[in-house]
Amino acid sequence: MVIFPSFILRGNELYFVTLGFVKNVDKMLDSIGGEQGLSKTYADSSKRLELRYRPKDPYCHPVCGNRFSSTNLLIRVCRRRRKGSNEEGHMSIEVLGLIETTYKFQGMADFQYLATQNEPGGSQVSLYNKVVLRKPEKKEFFDQPVPLFLPPPIFSRLDNPVDYFYRPDVIHREGNITSLLSRENLIGPNRARRPHNAIFVGFDDKSVPSEPLEAAKLNWNKNSIHHSDVKAEQEVRKLFERRPVWSRNAVKANVDIHPEKLKLLLPYLAYYMVTGPWRSMWVRFGYDPRKNPDAKIYQVLDFRIRCGMKHGFGVNDMPVKAKRSAYHYSLPTTVNKAVPQPASLKEITQDGTSSPGFKASSSKYMLKESAYVFREGMLPPYRQMFYQLCDLEVDKIKSIIHKNDGQEEQCDERDGWCMPRTADELRDIISSMITQVVRAKRPALSTPKLKPVRAGRKVEESDEEEDDEDEEDYKPSEGSENEMETEMLDYM
Structure with a gap:
């Protein structure tokens, strides 16, 4: 059976249509998950x-179809x-509806794995009645x-043939200096550095740059060809x-x-701090916060x-969700690949202009204020946040930050211009405020204790460690060593 499912819109009703060889409609629906799975x-x-x-x-491995707008x-x-x-018959043509969504099965079917046992005579015996629990069974079962x-834990990650050109890893190549110096058996990522030409400054560096690299200037001038890019440059300068x-x-x-344009613009206007109290921050050229x-x-x-069971929260109890979770993992073959989509007829009127119902967003790429600001009664969007002290708009926090105003003597790599252990005290205050908000939202929960993770604690002590930051979406995890390394590679 080969099917090409499509969806049509007729009035306010949605219809499911298949194009292919279908002998039994009920069996066809069962093969794609039924009406519930299809919906x-x-x-x-x-x-x-x-x-x-x-x-x-x-144990049946599925064949996956990509979703297309049509x-x-x-x-x-x-x-x-x-x-x-022998006369010619009467022909009638009727338009049933508009097909706006189509699923096409363009990939190859993977190997199928059957639960069988090979007998001495060469025949195979099914094991499904022994390994599949179909109903409550007694102890004898x-x-x-x-x-x-x-069964294999995973099948092929790809369902289309690709040309993969294997090449040796330069880090592990015999005679490589890095390989000789490293005594550990590490997997060296051989990721190509992207030409964004950012300048990275550490806390121990003696000076800061006063202007960008020439390559950064050329890169931005070459790509800022639209009037919106010029406007964005002026706004970022301000x-x-x-x-x-x-x-x-x-x-x-x-x-x-656009995030990709921002990658080119920031190295043109500022340098990047990789260590110290301003790590993962962009600093204006010529300005030395130290x-x-x-x-x-x-x-x-x-x-x-x-958060976790030992802190009083279950997996689904905490209102602030993790940006990635193993509970919502999808196999690579089940995720739809990004493909160019044709324009929808609803978005185009007869004269070619946008219809009144289709309005372009004026802030398509802008994040919400909660992405960097914290106020009383507010929950952060993610469980890991990197706030600047000026964006913590809480009176109690401000009083602690400005406690030593006029008495700053030396800038410390851990506490900066603040008093020692200020960051730990601020984490305790924010944790307490978030606990109160969580209790108000979930009164039935037991009293949780949200412990702050301090800079000196080991990774394995944390219940959940955030992953590297994604450039396209807001993933507030740009402060840890791995995440800073990822961003550094993006801008080098």
Whole structure:
């Protein structure tokens, strides 16, 4: 059976149509998850439609279909003629509806794995009645001897043939200096550095740059060809004039600019701090926060909410969800690949202009204010946040930050211009405030204790460690060593 499912919109009703060889409609629906599974897949545009040749077999590996937006018409053609007559029949054509979504099975079917046992004579015996629990069974069912059956944990990650050009890893090449110096058996990522030409400054560096690299100038001037790019450059310049130190998410929350263009613009206007109290921050050229006590308010606070059963929260109890979770993991073959999509007929009127119902967003790439600001009664969008002290708009926190105003003597790599252990005290206050908000939202929960994760604690002590930051979406995890290394590679 080969099917090409499509969806048509007729009035206010949605119809499911298949193009292919279908002998039994009920069996066809079962092979794609039934109406319930089909509706669930259709509701999530990132999912691929799974077709299983053996729907009742839990070990059946599916064939996946990609989702496409389409602008096709579904037409029914009928030809009627009398039996036994040689005359031409009457033809009728009826437009049933508009096909806006289509699932196409373009990949190859993977190997199928059957739960069988090879007998001495060469025949195969099914093991499904022994390994599949279909109903509540008694103890005898679990005590029966069963041959060893180990299905593969994962099948192919790709369903289309690709040319993969294997090459040796230069880090592990014999005679490589890095390989000789390293005594550990490490996997060396051989990621190509991207030509964004950012300047990285550490806390121990003697001076700071006063202007960008020539390559950064050429790179931005070459790519800022649209009037919106010029406008974004002016807005970002004004931001750095008003405030010399910004996080990337704070810039993205104040300027509407494509993330890829922002990667080129920031190295043109500022340098990047990789260590110290201003780590993962972008600093205006010529401004050295280590020599100016007023830069205390621009220091970064790495705050993380720890939650788990030992802290009083279950997996689904905490209102602030993790940005990635193993509970929602999808196999690579079940995620729809990004493909160019045709325009929808609803978005285009007869004269070619946008229809009144289609409005372009004026802030398409801007983040919400909560991406970098914290106020009383507010929950952070993620469990790991990197706040600048000036964006913690709480009176109690401000009083602690400014406790030593006028008495700053030396800038410390851990505490900056603040008093020792200030960051730990601020984490305790924010944790307490978040606990109160969580209790108000979930009164039935037991009293949780949200412990702050301090900079000196080991990674393995944390219940949940955030992953590297994604450039396209807001992933506030740009402060840890791995995440800073990822961003450094993006800008080098």
